Amino acid sequence: MLKIRNLNVHYGGISAVKGISLDVPEKSIVTLIGANGAGKSTTLRSIVGLVKASEGEINFLGENITDMETTEIVTKGITLVPEGRRVFDNLSVLENLKIGAYLQKEGIDENIKMVYDLFPRLRERSWQFAGTLSGGEQQMLAVGRALMSKPKLIMMDEPSLGLAPLIVNGIFDIIKEINKQGTTILLIEQNANKALKIADMGYVLETGTITIEGPGKELLMDQRIKDAYLGTSKK
Amino acid sequence: MSVLKIDNVKMQFGGVIAVNNLNIDVEKGKIVALIGPNGAGKTTAFNVITGVYNPTSGSVFLNDKKITSLSPDKITKLGIARTFQNIRLFKNLTVMDNILIANHLNVKSNFLSSALRMPWYIKEENHMRKKSEMLLDKLGLLGIKDEIASSLPYGEQRKLEIARALATDAKLLLLDEPAAGMNPHETMELTEFIRNIRDEFDLTVFMIEHHMNLVMEISDKIYVLDFGQLIAEGTADDIKNNPRVIEAYLGVEEDA
Amino acid sequence: MMINNNRKLMRRSLTVLIIIAFASIIILLDTKTIGDNYVRRILNLGAIYAIVSVSMNLVNGFTGLFSLGQAGFMAIGAFTVAVFTVPVELREAIFYIVPQNPLVANIELPFFVALILGGLLAALVSILIGMPVLRLKSDYLAIATLGFSEIIRIIFTNMKTITNGALGINRIPGIPTMWITFGVAIVSIIFIVLLINSSYGRAFKAIREDDIAAEAMGINLFKHKVISFAIGAFFAGIGGGLLASLLGTVDPKQFYFTMTYNFLLIIVLGGMGSVSGTIIGSFVVTAGLEYLRIFDEPLTVLGVNIPIFRAGFRMVIFSFLLMILVLFFRQGIMGQKELSWDMIEGWFKRRKGLPKKGKVDKGGTI
Amino acid sequence: MSFETFMQQLANGISIGSLYALIAIGYTMVYGILRLINFAHGDIFMMAAYFMVFSMINFSLPWYIAIVLVIISTVILGVVIERIAYKPLRDAPRMSIMISAIGVSFFLENLATYLFTGVPKGFPDIPFLTQAANIGGISLSVATIVTPIITIILLLCVLFITNKTKIGMAMRAVSKDYETARLMGIKINRVISTTFVIGSALAAVGAVLWGAKYPSVMPLMGVMPGLKCFVAAVLGGIGNTTGAVIGGFILGMGEMMIVAFLPLLTGYRDAFAFIVLIIVLIVKPTGLLGEKVTDKV
C-alpha cells in the first residue's frame, strides 16, 4: 500500500534520514522503532509532505506522492497523529473531531458516532475545550480526530508518550481494534516491546538508516534489539 | 529528617481542584516518586513546590522553613532545583552557558561591576567556570561543552537539564518525567545516572514518572495521586499490589 | 602551532592598524581636513543611531523583551539637554508664548552633566514604567511600552513651561567635536558588549530563551528585566541628548512612536542579537537614506526629464529596499553572529575562489 | 454644561467609538489568526479612502457602485499584501513578520505620498450619508447614526463566521497550529487569505464611513486611527472580536468625554487611549476579554 524507496531528508545541512526503504502492506500494522533522533518522526513527516524529501520516492496505492502538498496527500487517505498530540486546544472536543473531517463531505455524523463508540470518554466531554483535557484524553482525541477522515493509512507518532500505564494499554488495544476494522497502521513507538508485539512488520532505524527489519515477533527475539531497545533488566 | 514537607496543600484553578489536601514528606537522601494518572495533579504539585503557583491553601516547608508563596527564583536559591516535563533548555546557547546561567544565582557582584570587569567579578567568573567544568566532567558532558543545546540528542538534553539543575547547588532535585520519550534501554541508563548523582552530590530526589520499571526499581518511597488526592503511599511492593492503584493507574500488566 | 601563532600576531596587528586608521579618519574629519559638515553630520547621526540601536538590541535582541519605548526615552534625554544647555539669556526668546518656569529658567548645565542627567532621568522613568509593565508578555509589552513612549511625548507637548510644549526648543548649543558623539558611542557600546558577555548578559539571554526555566534557575526575572530595560533607556536618553545637540533643535513631534521603528529596522537589518551588525546597520541606514536623495532630485537624461524622479521617490525606494531585505535576507547582515577575523577571512577566501577547507560555516549570513 | 451639549458630546463619542470599533475588528482578526500585529492595517484603510476618491471623483461613479468597487479593490490589496509580504515569512520568527508589516506600512505611506502628494484630497460627498439631521438640538449626520448600527451588524456577521461556520472553525484551528491544520487537509493559505478578505473589507467600510465624517484624504490619514484601533483591539483582548468592539467604544467615548468635561486636559486626549490601555493591562494582562494565557509548565 505504501512504498518508500531510498528516502533522504535534510534539515538545512543536517541529514536526518539517509536513504531508507520500507513497505507497508494493506491492513497491516507496521512499526518503526529506534533511538531518539534516529529519524522516525522525520520519516512520517515526509510521507505526509510536512517536510520535503531531498531524494527518493514515496508511493501510495501506486501513486507517486513524493512532491504533493500535505492537503492533497491527506485527501488520498493518509493521516498522521502527530508527536505530542497537538489537539486544537481552543476548539471543543466535537469541533476537533469535525475539523478532522474537514475534507469529508458526508458521513461526518456516523464517523463521530463511530469515534465516540470507540472512546466513550470523548462523548462525555464533547463540549469541553480540548486544551483542558488530561493528557490521556487528549491522546484519545488526537487518534479520534485522525479517524474522522476515514483514512486508509493512519500513522501514529509515539501515541503512548507521557501516558499512564493504564492508558498506554488502552491505546494499544485501540490500535488493534482500528486495525481489525480495516485500517492500515504505521506506528512509531519507544515502547518497543508492546509495539513489536502487535506489529506484523518491524523496522529499526538508527541515525537515519534502517538497520534491522523483519516480522514483529521475530524482532522481539532478536538479541541486538533486546540489548539496545528492550532493556535487559527484567525483574 | 524530612527535607521537603507538603502540608495540606490545595490548588484550585477556577472550578478545577488540581491538588487536594496533599500531604507529602520527602526524607533526606532518598529517592521518592510521585505517580498517578494523567491530569492527577503531579506537575501541579511540583509547580506549587517550586513557587510557579501559589497554593490556594496549605504550606510547603523546606528543611522546616516555610517557602510557600516565595517566588521561584528565591526557592531555587534556597536549594530546590527542577527539570521540566517538556525539556526547557536555553536552546540556542551552548552547554557551558546553560550551566553558567544556573550559577548566576550565586553571583555577588552587581551588574555595574560585572560590566566594568572589576577584579572581584573576574574572580567570581573564573571560579564559576572552573566549578561548571568540574560538574560537566563528573556527568560526562565536558566533551560537548561548546555544543549548542538544541543540537544535542534527546537523551543528552535530558542529562543536561539535570546537570543545569545541579549547577544551582540545590540539594533537592525535582524531576518531572525524566524518562519521557526514552526507550526501555535508555530508561535503564537513566536509572543508573540518577542513582549515581544522588550519591555523588549528596542529593534528595523527588520525581514524577510514568515508566514503572524505573519507578519501581529506584524509589525508596512512592506516592500515588489520583484526582488531586493521595490514594496510596509506600514502597514499590506496597504500591504494585495496591488494588486502588492498579485500578486507577497501573492496570493489569498483560504479561512479562 | 607556528602558523597559528603567526596568524594570531597578524590579526592582532591588523586590529591595531584598523583602530589607528579609524582614529585618524575621525581626527582628519574633525579637524576639517577632509569631508565637510554634511558628512560629519551624517557620521555623527550614525554614531547616535548606533548607541540607541545597540541599547535597544540589548533589550529586544538579548533579553527578549519586546519593547517599543525607545523614542520616549530619547525624548527625555533630548529635552533634558535642551532645557539645561540652552544659554539662559536666549530662553526668553525661545519661550515666547509661555515663559519658562522660574525653577529651571536660570539653570544652565555643562553639556556632559546635562547629558548624563538625561540618561539617568530616562533610566529612572523606565524603572517606574517597568514596574507595572515588565510583567506583560510579548505583544502586550510592546504596545504598553509604545503607549508609554507616546504618553511621555504628549506630556512634553503639554509641559509648556518647561519644554516649551510642542514648539520645542531650538538654539541648543552644538557639538564641538566628533569625538563627543563617537567617544560616547564607543564607550557606550563597549559597556554594553562587556555587559552582554558577563554573567548578567548570560542571565538576560536565559530570560530571552525561556523565562520560566530562567526563573527556575534562580534568576530574579523582574530584577534582571528592569536592569536591562533601564540600561536600554539610559543609553536611549544619552542618544537623545546627543541628537538634541547635533540637530540644535528638539520638539516632541520628532519623537513620535514611528521613530522607534527606525531602530527596530536597524536591528533587524544588522541582525537581531548581533552588536556589530547593529552598528553596521546604523551607519548603513543613516548614510543610505541620505544617499538615496538622488532619487528625489529631478533627473534629466539626454535633455528629457524623467518624471518618476521627484520628491518622495527616495522614501518609496527606501521602503521597497526594506521589504526586499526583510523578505529575502531575514537574518540581516550578521545574523546572530559578530564580526570577527574568522568571518572576514572566510569572505576573503570565498572572494578569491579558494576552496573552503574544513568546516563549512553553518549558513546564516547573506 | 447643558443637557443638549452633553447629548451632543455623547453622540460624538458613540460615533467615533463605533468607527474605531469597526477598524479594530480587522486588526483583531488578523492578529487572531497570524499572531501578527498588522501595522499596515491603517494604511490599507488609507488606500481604501483614496480608492473612493478615484472612483467617485476621477471616474464619476455613483456612490453605491463606488463603494462596492472600493471594497473589492481594498480586498485585493489586502490579499496581495498578505501574499507578498507575509506568506513568505510563514515559518520565520514573529519579529520578522512584524518588521515586514512595518515595512508594508512605510511602503504604502510613501507610495501614497509620492503618487498622490501630501496635499489632502476631498472625500467625495455621499449625499445620503452626509445629510444632517437635527434631533432635539443635537446635530447628527446620517453617517453618525448609521455607523454604530453597521458596526454592530458587522460584528455579528464576523462572530457568526468565526464561531459557526466551517471556515471559521478552520480559522481558529490555523491560529493555533499551522502544521496540524495542514494535516487536517486545511489549505491554510486560503484560510489566511479569507481572514485578510474580511479584515480588508471591514477597513474599506470603515474608510467610507470615516471619509463621510472626516472628508480629508491624505497619505498619513491611517496612522492615528491605525494606532488607536490597534490600542482598542488590545484593550479588548487582542484576538477577541467582541473585545475589539468594546475597546473601540471605550476609546471613542473616553476621548470625547475628556475634551468635553476636562477642557484643560484636551492636550492629553491622545494620551487617554494609552493610559486606559496601560491601566487595563496592569489589572488584566491580556485585555478585557482576552484569553488567559498560562504557560503550561
Add this chain to the structure above:
Amino acid sequence: KNDSLPSSETASGDSDVIKIGVFEPLTGENGGGGSQEVGGIKYANKIYGEVLGKKVELVIVDNKSDKGEATTAVTRLIEKDKVVAIIGSYGSGVSIAAGDIIKQSKIPTMGASCTNPMVTQGNEFYFRACFLDPFQGNVMATYAINSGANTAAVIMQNGDDYSIGLGNFFIKSFKELTEDENSIVATSEFQVNDTDFNAILTNIKSKNPDVIFAPSSATTAPLIIKQARALGITCPIMGGDTWENPAVIDVAGKDAEGIVLSTFFDENDPATEEAKSFVEGYKKELGDSEPIIPAVAALGYDAYLLVLDAIERAGSTDGTAIRDAIAATKDFEGVTGVINFTDEGDADKNIAVIKTVKDGQFVYIDTVEVKQ
C-alpha cells in the same frame, strides 16, 4: 572661534554656475503649500536665470515638514551643494529649526512666507519677504470687529509655531481692540494629526461666539470648517494665509463658502509693474493646475528676485556680502509690493489682503492697512 566652513567663494567662485538652495517641504503636512511656493521660485528662475554673468541653478531639498529633517536638509545645501544663498521655507517651524545652522554658516536666507517672528529674530542672516503674524493677527482681529463681532473663539494647533503664534497674536489684538478681557470666549488647542474636532466645536458652540478664528494648515482647516457646520455652528470662521489653498475648498466643498482669510497677494490687484507681468506669465505657466495664483508662489518669486538683486549689487557670492546687500535693499519692486527690510530682516509691509470663498473660488474682499 567660529571658523566656519569652507566659504562659498571657493566653492562656486570658479565654476560657471551660482547655486541657490531652495529649502521647502515637498512632502508631509505642509507639502502642498511648499510645492506651490517652489513653483513660484522655479518660475522666477526661469525668467531670471542669470546673475553676474553666470547661470543660476536651484538646488531643491525637501524638509518633509519635519524639524529634524530640516536641519539636515539645510546642512546638505550649505555643505554638500555649496549654495550661496537659500530660499525658504514654507512653515515657520522648520525655518526656525534651521535658523541656527544658517546663522553659523553665514549663508543668507530669504524666507518667502514664514510669518512667525521667531524666524528672523536675532538671526542677521535670515530675512523674509512677507509680513509677520502679529500684524496678521491684528488684521484679522480688526476685520472681525469691523464686521460686527464682539466675541470670538480661537482654535490652534499645538506645536505649530505659525498656528500658535498667530492665534495668540489674534487673541491679544482682539482683547485690546474690544477692550474686553472676556471677549475671547473659548480657546482650544488640538494636536497634530487630529481629525476629529467635534468635541472642541461642541464646547465652542455652547459658548456661542460671534466668530471663530482657527489658524491652521490647509490640511486641517477644511475638517474644522466642515465639522463646525455639521454641528450647526453658523458664525463666520476665519483663518490665516495658509487657508488660501485650493485644498481647503476642494475638501470642505460647499461648507467653505463664506470663510474669511488674510493673505499676501491678490492677482486681481497687481501692486507693481513686476506683478503685472508675473500674473500674466505665471497664469500661463500654471495652466489649469491651479485656479488662482497662490500667494506663496508670488512670495517665492519675490524671495528669489530679492536674493538675485542682492547678489547683483554685492557683485560677489560671498555670504556676508550678499547679506549686507539684502539688508541694504531699497524700495525693491516685487510682485507683492514694494519691499524694504527692517533691522530684524523682515519685509516692512503694512498691507494684507482679505479674501473669502464664493462659489468655490477665493475672492477678494478688502485690502487692510494697519499702522504698527
